[in-house]
Amino acid sequence: MNEGVVKIFQGARLTPTQRRIAHCLVEHDSKAAYLSAAEVAELAGVSQPSVTRFAMALGYSGYPALRRELRAVTADEPAEPAGQNAMQRAVHAETEHLRRLGEQLDRLEDVRAAAELLIASRPLPVLGLRAAAPLAAYFGYFAAKAFPDVRVLDGGGTSLLDRLDQARAAGAGAMLAIVLPRYPRETVEAVREAKAAGLAVVAITDSAVSPVAESADVVLPAAVGTQLVFDLHTGPMAMAMVLLQAMCDAAPEPVQRRLEEFEATAAQRHIFLA
Template identity: 85%
Template structure:
């Protein structure tokens, strides 16, 4: 995709953020994002054919997003396409990619004007002992980052960053030890193992909080709480600035959910780190 098409795709994706979509509706949403350059000029029948669904499904999809029907949604898609900003003069590809991340963060900030989902997720995770944190492949570093800081204030945080046959064993062990919730960080290209692990966790009785890139992620319908944060797609490999910010927002809310215990553990950590001369400053 060129930069203009990428921006149009991101605008189309924004239409679906926060929407609770069925698997069929997610297929339609993926189709519209994939064909963002021409989506505004496709008929309902053409969208149905591209997505492999029925034409009435496309109409129901538009209504699920709050539109009177597909024609109203198509008008919105055309408006998004025509309003796409032109290329900034004098900026190279790298600058545009980095500046796009500021736009992702701005949109994330707008989405966080209501913190109901973040607080609900924080309450589930803060109460779980132990607390498993799933992140495979591209999401593994972010799972480790979250786990590093979370372990300073919550006992027994278990980062699950490797797959294979042992992953289910570690989930079973966490459940047997008393875990009631799991944080799953699942980012494109959505590892099959991650999706299957979330399903297994749900079947085992875990409440699942998901940090993922959009409301049409493959785990959006499985998780109890979904916290979407867009990834940057303008470089060879994705930028995860948004998901990292969301992870730290979630951890902040978890700390707010148990302030006295968090403060006590922070003081214990600082005393231990000072005694062991862990840090230079």
């Protein structure tokens, strides 16, 4: 892998089609630097206009300008080392994200502040739409074992704000919002509505400067992987579980009681095989 080519795309928010193009250029860096836009399009399996839009999304005037940059970096840097394919590089990038997250957790003040806000909320709404919906459901599934009345808000539409209003009327004082690229407009608007209604907001998102950051009381950033066609959410999932651990640590006695009650019920009903 030519690191210079990878750096051209790092930090850019790209559509799945644009990621296919970036993946193709990284995979065939020395060759792609001398191909036309039409040839890159054929190699990546996309349209030629998509290649042009891709170059412009990276800040270039067009594909010729991007190609000049590709030629410069492939001429200056050594060839890709043997033994790593694109899938391995994506996974290795995730291990780097987790390493950085581990360093970030050297300071737990924000995580503990978020935990205190959330454990005081009855009910506890957990917002996650589109790509964030599975993570909201994952967090909600385990949180409900330790805390009463966890409400996962994973569907948009006209009922979303109704459900948020219902949670507030029932006594909710805080909300966890999981907000991942490409940042659904509906999610950001729901967070603003929650703030306007008086809820404190804890946000798990990919960056401290994501669109939801300005509306959140506590931001817990965790980078997402961007080297495949679709994002890898390993970091945000780890952050969600770290947050849930901090919530359990902040209320050990009631959490332990609820967990014991659940285990007794699970055994009585033969829910699990092991």
